[in-house]
Amino acid sequence: MFHRKGIAVLSAAVVAVAATTGVVIAQESHRDNSATIAKQLDSSKPKNVILIIGDGTGDSELTIGRYYLNGAEGPPLAYETLPFAGSFHTWNVKYGPGPDYEPNYVPDSAPTATAWSTGKQTTDARLSQGPSRAETVPGSNKGFKTTFEIMKARGKAVGNVTTAELTDATPAAPSAHISLRACQGPNDARTTCPQETKQSGGLGSIAEQMVDHRLDVNLGGGRARFEQALDNGSANVLDYARGKGFRYVADSAELAAVKNVDKPLLGLFTSGNMTTQFAPLIAAVTPGAGSPTTRCNEGNRPAPEPSLGAMTDKAIQLLSKDRDGFFLQVESASIDKRDHAADLCGQIGETKQLDDAVKEALAFQRANPNTLVVITADHSHTSQIVGDTVDTPGFYATVQTADGAPLRVSYGTGKTPPAQQHTGARVPVAAIGPQASNVLGVRDQTDLFYTLIGRK
């Protein structure tokens, strides 16, 4: 460990973007933390719950973010400061008639979000519905009860924030029940889930179900899904939402102006996924060629699109007006999407957005200790830190960290840079607040549901 002096050198490096390349080796005393941890144990049910998801954000993605953003000896990420930590296994089940299902060790984001949103396993692409064929029959697809439904029934305010399309798998799982995640808007559902449309007697597309759920705060991208025409052709989902009394905002300024949730809030800031914080740095197309060691271009997001930190801050401000408490799910979605694309800088910028959201949640939690904050990932992903002169059979890029040192990251689960795949390693979880100690140990991802809804 290092003297304050050493830390100070590196903190300065973070501010000045790697103005120094060295760290000073030294030593400091270390005390037992048992008494501090004892004070953190709280068996009461939390009044407020904030769940923050880094999509595809395993130990490797977090370490890459830490080294680039803060440096090895710099201050920790906010994510790294929570007192309790554990791991979730993320396996799901393969499609079948049931009641026995074959395990699937590398899930997509639909069954993983279903796992913590409902406490139950399902098959790839499915949202808060069981894995059998019978679930798609009209009238049978009400599916599993979700965190959002349970919290709403308890009178709590509910919010859903993402940098993806609002109808993408992670934000959709607690908001909708449908057999295929692709059925995001009414057009999509008519094409891909014809048995589950409203005109077929189903619950309709994800966008329609989100409006029907009347959640208090809904913020993200994906406006094009809400601009798809309803089954009767008379209007689109945005019109439908306005008709149901929603307040609609489309940019940062309009979001900043919202002061209360007397009406449900729908904020859609881009037609598709929101723009990444950092500009892309794609791992080399020619295997082994690499890329120059550089800092990322960190100013890629246009100002009219709010940051994840700003959306999280606004959601907390609005939801915390509810005297019964609130439940908020926040997703930094494009850590996963840029990992799929072998985009090192894109991935790091979204890790920064994740950590900025964590900072907002922890600031609220400090002032309101009856709030449980849980941070985790849905599944693991591709990116791996390799030695800075190592050649690999896949693709890599090299950036300069806040320490001023080279960090090489390899992408090797897909045969082209944009074809990288999810992986199956258990994912980290960290928590603070009432019942936070229930993330300790190694658990199934379904177990998180019971922590979120409150344990006995």
Add this chain to the structure above:
Amino acid sequence: MFHRKGIAVLSAAVVAVAATTGVVIAQESHRDNSATIAKQLDSSKPKNVILIIGDGTGDSELTIGRYYLNGAEGPPLAYETLPFAGSFHTWNVKYGPGPDYEPNYVPDSAPTATAWSTGKQTTDARLSQGPSRAETVPGSNKGFKTTFEIMKARGKAVGNVTTAELTDATPAAPSAHISLRACQGPNDARTTCPQETKQSGGLGSIAEQMVDHRLDVNLGGGRARFEQALDNGSANVLDYARGKGFRYVADSAELAAVKNVDKPLLGLFTSGNMTTQFAPLIAAVTPGAGSPTTRCNEGNRPAPEPSLGAMTDKAIQLLSKDRDGFFLQVESASIDKRDHAADLCGQIGETKQLDDAVKEALAFQRANPNTLVVITADHSHTSQIVGDTVDTPGFYATVQTADGAPLRVSYGTGKTPPAQQHTGARVPVAAIGPQASNVLGVRDQTDLFYTLIGRK
């Protein structure tokens, strides 16, 4: 989560080696664990400490082991049952004159073992010595004080167990101070570390330093290093150890017959690294070709070589006779070595050996709660679980898990199967016993030293 019935189905599957392919989806109640965790908090200094290292054993290697050995829904690994968990960053520093050093994000096993053995950072290949050139000057290379030295000075019994050569980096770091890990025996040191040999006024090779340290229990492979001639040519290190009063054993039966440590015990069971528990299954040489889905050949280790579980059990039996307590370091070394070799079954078998050692430690801890057990890795490694039909630019193999389902593992950090590399993701740590809560959170690997020697 799953009914007892579902768990029973899979427990049977584990015994019968995947006689069923399914799991039953159901639900059970979940209670808050705060009171249970509060009982686990203990600020007293541990009497006994058992440190178990899975070399190169990150979240991915552990998940691969869990799914293959026990199945997704089967019983947890022993490693997964510990109450407190956290992560260590494993960065070290690059060679230089100091006092500032550039960080290195992908370490080898010498600086990582030095980190927890001394609380200090060093450069690749170096053992319990500082990273500057001055450290190699004769007379200056006593280096950093280690866990073994501190515990011996406290009057505790000390043991060192590994499946690697006993003089390999992880067991060597707490037992020796030398600038290059390659200097394992006297011949090696005369060739590679000529300034640090005994005839040059140095501390001598790792093997000689181990004998000079007179640790109570020393078990592993690497007999050939001890058969190298001393600098004066009169004898080898084994003779030197016998002359110093060591008891030498060379196979399982001789080890089993040892009943006390009135003399220091040196057990060397192979000339090099010990034989792996499972036979090799090397990921395909032709990229993309894969391998058939199969169970591993699990009976590869010859009976005269003791298992890691048997060595750990014997070490605990012997060391626990000391009234002042003991300190034991155990390493399952070839998880790393087989990961380097893209050997999926080899790696899994050594993960089983790791978990068998954990079982021995936990059984002792249950009967002797004044024992701290810590399990961690030195650094991350290559293997990643990918979808069971995914093709990758590197190499992969596919095995059948205890669930009866296919598990595909990709190796993509080296351009040939035997050239896979360490990676830089933070590593998991888990602990139980007095002061175990000090592994919570995300820390530098050097911080483990303070947990091992006991905190204020």
